[in-house]
Amino acid sequence: MRTTSVGVFKVATKGPGDVSGLISLIGSGAIDPASILAILGKTEGNGGVNDFTREYAVAALCTALAPKLDLTPHEVEQRIAFVMSGGTEGVLSPHITVFTRQQVATPHAGIAGKRLSIGMAQTRDFLPEELGRSAQITETARAVKAAMADAGISDAADVHFVQIKCPLLTSERVEAAAARGAKTATISAYSSMAYSRGASALGVAVALGEVASDISDDVVLRRYDLFSKVASTSSGIELMHNVVIVLGNSEGSASEFEIGHAVMDDAIDAAAVMSALKSVGLGTTPKSGRELVNILAKAEASPDGTVRGSRHTMLEDTDISSTRHARAAVGGLIAGLAGTSAVYVSGGAEHQGPAGGGPVAVIAHLP
Template sequence: MSTADLTVLTLGSPEDPSPLRECFDAGLDPAQIVAVIGKTGGTGLGDDPVRAATVTMIERTIADAAGREMPEIAYVLSGGSPGLITPHIAVITRDREATSGGLAVGTARSGAISPGDLGRQGHIDAVIAAVGQAQRDADLMDPRRIHAVMVKSPSLTTESVAELDRRGLSPISRDLGLGPAGAMCFINDAAALGVAAALGEIDRSAASASNVHNEFDLFSEVAMTSAGGERTDIEVIVLGNASDHGGALRIGHSCTRDPLDLGAVERARVSAGADIDDSIRYAMGKMTLPRTRTVRGNPIGWHDEAEAALIAKAMGGALLAATTGDTRVFLSGGEHVSQQGPADGNPVAVVFSTAHPASTRRRPPAR
């Protein structure tokens, strides 16, 4: 059993390493970093240069601090921070000597995946295998202890589609966006079905290519998936609780029931086994367009908006910020319907700082 910690840092520009450097100066050990998640500026599409630049800056800053002790780190950064979302990162460390029983983390990385497999069976199977590897890394083999699975897949780009054409192969979609037939919708839903199958949320036989972005009654309650053109492999981060009680941090999850559901964070608190006095350290969620064109009986025009994906991220960010009191939230989304959560809702996961942890460890102050 090991113990994870999480430190949230506000980002300035994609090239500014000072928040991370100050964190290291305050005592965070770069050798203990296992994962970095967060939000960047930019478009959030597959060829987002801001997200790619931010990942490069983080990698170089950690490498400079760690030297020869450079750890292997999983990165799940989501581009696009519209509305109330503040660009930031959540740095997750792991102490294998601590045994407080709280937040646990595991990571895994697949081999390179062909652009022609994205959104198809090979993609699903690669995610299933990577989730199992991350579970073993976290020692979270009981799926009931898992409250969030972050997946970053490669996305299709104009270059990779052209290469497929030269080889006489076809992509899952030539629409590289997040619209109803967008490639990113198929890619993210293939990853979600892989998570659902790995954790037993759906039967393995249901995790088939024919069901991707199609059978919306098949979904995962804990998968938060996204894609980026800077990747050639699949990155998985599993977050859960090492035991039923204890720990300075605990995580829980829920699903929103519709885009107006303000109760998901409190249901996540119950799921975590957290007390009412426990404060929120970090919140993560998805916001995709609902299957129906009504919300609580009233018609909406969201699906017809030219910037529907951007609106989704801004709405989801505002929902999480309003219920947590912090604009540094991980909110990915914009897909036209998704298999990340039920058809009219989406997953939410929250890390809580416990009021009376079984053990405490000092951590550097968050910016």
């Protein structure tokens, strides 16, 4: 019996503090604020340690939703999973994607097969010295399994995208660890983003059986042959725990949406993007009535310095971060194939797909 209905709404933003589109949808009755489970966003910051557009966007959304839910902004942040990915380089357009979930007594007529389902979970807060290490991997794996259960998904094959917001190190956090006699994985705030993303992605891989469960600390950012095909992780300064959102398809969902995915082998893998589109009935010959809602993808500069044998300079550019180059390149590729620049492309794909590549998921609205 189908018991839940998941909705997906993509809303353009004029800036990281713009909540007008969401409030308009709430005012029109299109979105019941009590049903909002998660909000993913692309903000126009630099995507680095000091990208405060992420925190600004979350604060603006929590402040706007608080009176609608009769909660404080802090309580809103505890209730809803917010994942803001900074960086809209190239043609990428700032936007938010709002996911809702409601219980339903009678599903819409004609719904058959597995439909979009969403689940959420959180890890405990991490100590600075645990970031990028086995503790983060183990706790993330537990949270992924909890989020799958929350989504009503039991088969790992039905999981198509796992979005995680994870912490990073600051000088203050590194010093706090040192004061206790503990050593962090790195003392660089920027490098810590990669360590945290990588460990979180390996946690997804462990949970879904993509890799063995006995992963040691020295695997992170070294064994790039170990990865998840559906993990998407994004580091931020605004938290010390992992927020986990599982997106997949379930027989128990009465949603009007469906999700599918593919894995890009490199930054110019157009065939994988087309495969992801086709997996939900889109592509060159789309099924009648189906509409693209959003594409969610990861991007990174290949660590070996090449793309299909040709040298790239993304890792040697001291003016612009390689993650910014990668977002622009992959964002342009996906936008051109999808026909829209309002797509969610996150940089830094350590252990998220093969080295230099990354997962790409597509959400479609069914007739």
